[in-house]
Amino acid sequence: MNASLPAPSAASPAPAATFADRHIGPRSSDAGQMLEVLGYPSLERLVDLAVPASIRLDRALNLPSALSETEVLAQLRRIAGRNRTAVQMIGQGYFDTVTPPVIRRNVLESPAWYTAYTPYQPEISQGRLEALLNFQTIVQDLTALDIANASLLDEASAVAEAVLLMRRSGKNKGRTVIDADTLPQTIAVVRGRAEALGFDVEIADLSTGLPDGDINGVVLQQPGASGALRNHAAVVDAAKERGALVTVAADLLSLTLITAPGEQGADIAVGSAQRFGVPLFFGGPHAAYMAVRKGLERMLPGRLVGVSKDADGAPAYRLALQTREQHIRREKATSNICTAQALLAIVASMYAVYHGPEGLTAIARTTHQRAVELAAALAGSEAEVVHAAFFDTLLVRVPGKASQYADAAEAAGFNLRRVDADTLGISCDETTTPEHVAAVAGVFGATVEADADRAERIPADLHRTSPFMTHPVFSRHRSETAMLRYLRKLSDKDLALDRTMIPLGSCTMKLNATVEMESISWPEFASIHPYAPESQTEGWRELITDLEERLAEITGYDRVSLQPNAGSQGELAGLLAIRGYHRSRGDENRTICLIPSSAHGTNAASAVLAGMKVVVVGTAANGNIDHDDLLAKIEQHAANLSAIMITYPSTHGVFEEDVRWVCEKVHAAGGQVYIDGANLNALVGLAQPGEFGGDVSHLNLHKTFCIPHGGGGPGVGPVAVAAHLAPFLPGDANRDVTTDDAPGAESGTPVSGSMYGSAGVLPISWAYVALMGAEGLTSATAHALLAANYVASRLTEHFPVLYTGVQGLVAHECILDLRPLTAATGATAEDVAKRLIDYGFHAPTLSFPVAGTLMVEPTESEDLAELDRFVDAMIAIKGEIDRVASGESSIEESPLRQAPHTAQLLIADDWTQAYPRELAAYPLRSLRHDKYFPPVRRIDGAHGDRNLICSCPPIEAFED
DSSP states (O other), X not given: XXXXXXXXXXXXXXOOOOHHHHHSOSOHHHHHHHHHHHTOSOHHHHHXXXXXXXXXXSSOOOOOOOOOHHHHHHHHHHHHHTBOOOXXXXXXXXXXXXOOHHHIIIIITOHHHHTOOOSSSGGGOHHHHHHHHHHHHHXXXXXXXXXXXXXXXXXXXXXXXXXXXXXXXXXXXXXXXEETTSOHHHHHHHHHHXXXXXXXXXXXXXXXXXXXXXXXXXXXXXXXXXXXXXXXXXXXXHHHHTTOEEEEXXXXXXXXXXXXXXXXXXXXXXXXXXXXXXXXXXXXXXXXXXXXXXXXXXXXXXXXXXXXXXXXXXXXXXXXXXXXXXXXXXXXXXXXXXXXXXXXXXXXXXXXXXXXXXXXXXXXXXXXXXXXXXXXXXXXXXXXXXXXXXXXXXXXXXXXXXXXXXXXXXXXXXXXXXXEXXXXXXXXXXXXXXXXXXXXXXXXXXXXXXXXXXXXOSOGGGBOOSOOOOSGGGTSOOSHXXXXXXXXXXXXXSOOTTTSOXXXXXSOOOOOOHXXXXXXXXXXXXXXXXXXXXXXXXXXXXXXXXXXXXXXXXHTOSEEEOOOSSHHHHHHHHHHHHHHHHHHTTOXXXXXXXXXXXXXXXXXXXXXXXXXXXXXXXXXXXXSBOHHHHHHHXXXXXXGEEEEEXXXXXXXXXXXXXXXXXXXXXXXXXOEEEEEETTXXXXXXXXXXXTTTOSEEEEOTTTTTOOOOTXXXXXXXXXXXXXXXXXXXXXXXXXXXOSSOOOOGXXXXXXXXXXXXXXXXXXXXXXXXXXHHHHHHXXXXXXXXXXXXXXXXXHTTTXXXXXXXXXXXXXXXXXXXXXXXXXXXXXXXXXXXHHHHHTTXXXXXXXXXXXXXXXXXXXXXXXHHHHHHHHHHHHXXXXXXXXXXXXXXXXXXXXXXXXXXXXXXXXXXXXXXXXXXXXXXXXXXXXXXXXXXXSSOOEEXXXXXXXXXXXXXXXXXXXX
16 A cells, blocks of 8 residues: 555644645645646545556655754754864865855845756846856956856866866876875865776876876866965976876965966866855855866866847857757766856855955955964974965974874864874964964964064965956945845846746756755854864764665665765766676676666766766657667676666656666666666655665755755755665765775765765755655655646647656656647747746746757646746747747747847837737736846857857946
8 A cells, every 4th residue: 555645625624834834835725626627536546646556655754753943943953053163274175264244145045046046048047147257257367267167066076077178188198197285085086086987197296396107187286285385387387398288276265365377377277166255064065166278168067157149239148058068968978067056156256246356365365374473473382384385274293293282272172184193284264363373373382472473475486466356346346235236136137936936847946945044054054164073063963864864764775975966976976886886796897877868968977977888778759768779788788787877757757667677677687777866856755766676866955855956056966875885885085095096996986075065055955854754745746746747737738748657647747849839830949938038937948858848847836826827828828829820920020039028128119029019028917017027138149159258248238
């Protein structure tokens, strides 16, 4: 017997509303109306017919009882109270910082920013695109390189991406050489990628020059992990002479004072923007960056914001070079990165806008001065400061006494970096005060002398002389009033979930409840260093362990790792676990990964990064996996079969009845089954991938478990595994990497620089699961199925639903097929997407997984009124298409092709369109009460790619 679902009922007085009642949009009576439209007597009956009986869970999830909002906040307060804050002087790539309150409240804690989706529809994303273009401009200016992307996931994986870029672009295919003074977690992550892809990495002290032999690329750290400042120009020149490319992992704040990587000849610069106002968050989420010299821009991983023009010739922002996206290039993609850390990049960019170049320089000088004061004080103690030149970090030698001094510092409230038995690292940042310096000096028995030598310790040949951040945007918003209005102006340009339904298929955009977001900026969560002593992180580890256990129960697996900081990284971690498992059994030949042609594009790219060879399995006419082709591919590759990657429900929005059969066939051939958990929100409480045949899945906490998209990140992509794969879950990158041995399979290859990836947003998902409980989660899934089928049912006569299950039902999303309409009228899926803007909606997913279609996912959070508003808009648009079909107007002259319509166009004296202004602006009467006007008209993407501009253009261009 299947787990029962709460049925709508009006027979008894309504109890007090639970959180689940608030999270789920349709009221009980609304659900009844929706079921009546569909022709089903109950929600339970709908679910029984939609979800194959062969995979249904026959019990309720074994989760703690649901808590109220008050109880959840009390629990989070208790858990946070188990963490102990300290003055964080560990450094190692993570620094304390001050998030200006105007940015914290109006970006990090503002739903206008955190509920926004990735700006694939640029006309309704001009605000977040401008903020990201600011970020790119800051990075380009500080690194003195030609082009930068709109953020990557973290510094360690960004360096790994740079290494792969050098290998693709370099003149030779020799080894990669990494300076020994590079951050240890970076070395660990790069070694893991190299081991999977089969290329050599050498760790060498490059202060003495390059090693002999063929070299493809060189990685340098500036300042070094030890804090040392070195002029790398000679090493860079030597590398260039030998045909190698050079990457510098650079601290952005230090670049306000020291020579930029581009000015030293580097080809690539990477690093973290964390110390630009982004809290420590126990390791993440933080925005990494990458900048490259001219000529490498078309190999740049991640997203790139560019300037183009709209239909009226006005400047407009968009994502550039989108042909590099993984769903197009698949196994030929140069990276599996499909998300970014957009929200954190926006925080960092606004931090720089607020402070301006002078303010950033002042912060850097103060930070450096604190380190100088501490070095001067320690000169009178037994502690030896190893390096004469440094920016913010001292390497201190105390033979045999490192633990003794670190313990004493911890007792006094300061965390230092424990390098080895003889050495400590001490890092200063913008929060370091003179009192902190005096207290730390006191730990070593030293005092700060007023007349001590405080001359700066930045060598003269490293002084920065070039200007940066000269664009007016970095000088216009220094007062809080100006900054507040700038943030509001940008957010008003955008459509986010706080204003409208975002019906994106494959990218769940459900409610991100305020109570779930409440705790992430509490100091007891936000101000904890990822390498803090375990005695200070008991609360974090309790929350993480508890969330891992709850996710294991939900998915039916044995173990979960929360380290992957994006869905793509969860895919990679899961595939690396499969690889490690096969290798541990001596099956090193098992490298073939079967991937259905309908799969998410990152699947193929992740398989390649895990050292596998992709073999595509065809799709049958009904959208399911083609059985004959699957059996043929299994037979052909049985001896070398590593895995199959399937998405369930499928990317076509259907529960395939034969999923157990597919799993059994692959297992019989010795392969493992990877079930992509991107669509887990259609399964929670109803079925468990770990029970119906999966060996491993990644989950998307930023979809199913309510972490908001933030304009394209943060994300969390945990990996869940059966017991036999547990030994191969991602390991801790912050381990001893001083040997030349690459991480072995049994160690678990790290995919992030910190053990728990984007830990800072985990309280959101913990709160969601705790608030909903087993019954609420199951009800949410059922209502997601109800909403999708309701929309599909109401729209199918206007836009046929392309794929359905055996009962004629869809899962949590549906694909609307516009191809016949396009063939008959010329009206495209893009025309519908752009016209929806005039109706106040973000478009559904455009042309994925089938070109010429729209994929719609309403989620459980949208109420009936909003669902009907969307359906009414789509039906009205179909009427506009019908008028084209009847010959009433041509497609070129219709509001479809001219959409979206700006206020400027509508009030112009000269109205030249072949239809009334009212039809353009108010196609439905309801829009008169709540109208969104996009700031630009349809954007010419091809123009932007032909004329690549990826930094702030002259501001006057937008003020005409």
